[in-house]
Amino acid sequence: MLRHRVRYHxxxxxxxxxxxxxxxxxxxxxxxxxxxxxxxxxxxxxxxMDPSVVQVNMTLEKPAHFDDLLDVDVxxxxxxxxxxxxxxxxxxxxxxxxxxxxxxxxxxxxxxxARALPTDIDEALRxxxxxxxx
Numbered sequence: 099m100l101r102h103r104v105r106y107h108x109x110x111x112x113x114x115x116x117x118x119x120x121x122x123x124x125x126x127x128x129x130x131x132x133x134x135x136x137x138x139x140x141x142x143x144x145x146x147m148d149p150s151v152v153q154v155n156m157t158l159e160k161p162a163h164f165d166d167l168l169d170v171d172v173x174x175x176x177x178x179x180x181x182x183x184x185x186x187x188x189x190x191x192x193x194x195x196x197x198x199x200x201x202x203x204x205x206x207x208x209x210x211x212a213r214a215l216p217t218d219i220d221e222a223l224r225x226x227x228x229x230x231x232x
Contacts, residue, residue, distance in 0.1 A: 100130045100170040102188075104162050115162035121154065123170055124186040124198045131172040131184065135222045147216055149182070149202035156198045166190050174226040180204050180212040182223050 102123050110116040128149070129139045162168055169189045176183040181203045188196040206213040215223070 099134060099172055100127050102126070102168045102170055104164050104166045104168065106164055109164045112161075113163055115164075115166070117156070117158060120156060120158070120188065120196050120198060123168070123188060124184075124200060127170045127172045127186050128184060128200070128202075131174075132219075135219075135226060137219060137222070142216075142219065145216060146206070146213065147219060148205045148207050148213075150205045151200055152181075152203050153201040154198065156196065158196050160193065160195045162188070162190060162195050168195070174223050175199070177215070177220060177223045177227055179214055182215070 100123075104115050108115055108119045132139055132142060167190070171187045171189070173185045173187075174182060175185045181201060183199060183201050186198040186200065187194055188198075204213050204215050205211065214220075
């Protein structure tokens, strides 16, 4: 779904992609996932869709290095009334390097409380879960 070239400033002193950068990559991948589903992120925000990360589980299996070209794939694993879970897989040449599971809650920005997902987005996410199921 997304390709990411590891840039020099993203590598740590060991020459590995710094662990915190995986979250940045997952954030970009989330935006691209919604684009793939047919939603422009700016329009989503204007409509009151403000997904905020509330939980992250990240497993780093192998290091990525400066100038590696990474493949980033996103699957919607679960959809609730106000939340959804995305699994992000980062790989290089078909070898999985990292898996991130992020739980997002749609937040009403002014009250900082959970808000139901808009109907069309909820339906698209649920269809994506069904499509990803074995």
